[in-house]
Amino acid sequence: MIQIEKLRKVYRARGREVTAVDGVDLTVPEGEIFGVLGRSGAGKSTLLRCVNLLERPDEGRVLIDGRDLLALRGAELRRARQGIGMIHQHFGLLGSRTVAGNVAFPLEVMGVPRAERRHRVAELLELVGLTEHARAHPARISGGQKQRVGIARALAGRPKVLLSDEATSALDPETTASILELLRDLNRRLGLTVLLITHEMDVVKRICDSAAVMRDGRFTESGPVTGLLARPGSELARGLFPLPPVTPRAGSTVVEVTFVGGVTDQPFVSALARKYSLDVNILGGAVETVGGGRVGRLQLELPGDPSANAAQLAFLRDAGLAVEVKTPITDTEASAADADTSAAEGGARGPERGSGADGADGADGADGADGADGAVAAGEEETR
Numbered sequence: 001m002i003q004i005e006k007l008r009k010v011y012r013a014r015g016r017e018v019t020a021v022d023g024v025d026l027t028v029p030e031g032e033i034f035g036v037l038g039r040s041g042a043g044k045s046t047l048l049r050c051v052n053l054l055e056r057p058d059e060g061r062v063l064i065d066g067r068d069l070l071a072l073r074g075a076e077l078r079r080a081r082q083g084i085g086m087i088h089q090h091f092g093l094l095g096s097r098t099v100a101g102n103v104a105f106p107l108e109v110m111g112v113p114r115a116e117r118r119h120r121v122a123e124l125l126e127l128v129g130l131t132e133h134a135r136a137h138p139a140r141i142s143g144g145q146k147q148r149v150g151i152a153r154a155l156a157g158r159p160k161v162l163l164s165d166e167a168t169s170a171l172d173p174e175t176t177a178s179i180l181e182l183l184r185d186l187n188r189r190l191g192l193t194v195l196l197i198t199h200e201m202d203v204v205k206r207i208c209d210s211a212a213v214m215r216d217g218r219f220t221e222s223g224p225v226t227g228l229l230a231r232p233g234s235e236l237a238r239g240l241f242p243l244p245p246v247t248p249r250a251g252s253t254v255v256e257v258t259f260v261g262g263v264t265d266q267p268f269v270s271a272l273a274r275k276y277s278l279d280v281n282i283l284g285g286a287v288e289t290v291g292g293g294r295v296g297r298l299q300l301e302l303p304g305d306p307s308a309n310a311a312q313l314a315f316l317r318d319a320g321l322a323v324e325v326k327t328p329i330t331d332t333e334a335s336a337a338d339a340d341t342s343a344a345e346g347g348a349r350g351p352e353r354g355s356g357a358d359g360a361d362g363a364d365g366a367d368g369a370d371g372a373d374g375a376v377a378a379g380e381e382e383t384r
């Protein structure tokens with residue numbers, strides 16, 4: 001279990017202060033996968049690096065299975081950090097060592113005897129499906145395989161907690177899917193608690209139990225993923241279901257409804273139309289599988305303004321839907337919007353951007369560049 005309390009980290013450089021993490025509280029229960037989503041510069045990496053003390057927070061507490069890491073020193077702290085594995089976007093493998101040699105490295109640092117090391121490396125390579133590549137060098141394997149080596153290495157010290165720093169950001173979509181599947185599988189088989197940071201909405205959708213959206217060092221929303229999706233106004237929901245922006249007209253009601261789980265089986269649109277003898281216009285919609293369950297969002301347009309649709313809106317809410325009413329615009333605004341729309345070619349109703357669409361780092365160092373995993377090779381400081 002990971003608990004973060006009122007965490008704050010301020011960088012000071014050349015007389016300038018940047019508050020990278022600004023009072024974050026977070027609990028990841030044992031065996032859960034928690035995703036922190038946000039754009040570049042939101043403070044995600046700093047938050048993650050404070051969890052294994054690669055960065056020392058200025059304020060707050062970090063507790064792993066109830067132990068306050070900031071209260072530990074020396075050998076005790078090193079042992080505690082061995083219980084936290086970490087994987088990175090650019091893998092951080094040692095180019096001079098084979099796949100097996102990379103996985104063995106943290107075990108050497110921990111002083112594990114040679115015979116035991118061999119056994120453990122074989123076990124780890126099997127766990128990540130790389131037994132056949134044990135003797136290959138990183139330059140000879142694919143990006144997905146490199147990340148599998150990174151995962152095996154991170155698990156060498158049998159950690160209970162795994163930190164993932166944009167682990168799939170350098171991979172193509174197919175490889176990303178296989179790495180996410182591996183992480184989910186390891187999470188279930190080993191009971192690993194995973195804290196991951198990402199700018200990819202898809203990562204949250206595929207494997208996270210809970211998530212937070214981070215901006216300017218703070219969480220703007222946080223909770224179980226399906227709960228966030230069903231919350232009106234949720235940035236996560238908007239990012240997952242990028243429906244086109246709509247311009248509600250005076251005399252009509254535009255509602256966005258989000259439905260989760262069993263609600264998707266109910267024909268609520270036709271039930272609404274029948275019950276109130278309405279023509280319901282569907283403006284947009286998307287249904288996705290999130291965390292193994294079905295979640296969807298629909299934009300509906302009902303005749304009459306919201307005050308005339310109170311019963312209809314209550315009907316949708318009673319059906320278990322999260323309902324968000326888009327504020328109607330005035331007649332004057334409507335004619336201005338008409339002018340805008342006809343001026344813009346084809347109406348230009350592009351999809352809204354997701355919350356974290358743009359954050360990928362530029363490519364950086366290749367294998368062998370950034371040395372050992374800070375979590376397992378305790379005491380070594382990573383450089384960025």
Ligand SMILES: Nc1ncnc2c1ncn2[C@@H]1O[C@H](COP(=O)(O)OP(=O)(O)OP(=O)(O)O)[C@@H](O)[C@H]1O
Nearest residue numbers: 011013018020039040041042043044045046047359
């Ligand atoms: N070592 C550092 N010294 C000074 N400022 C830093 C340092 N590391 C990060 N920052 C600043 O702290 C803020 C948060 O950076 P951080 O890397 O944690 O964000 P991020 O969400 O992980 O972004 P990215 O996805 O681009 O890595 C940024 O304004 C960044 O410039």
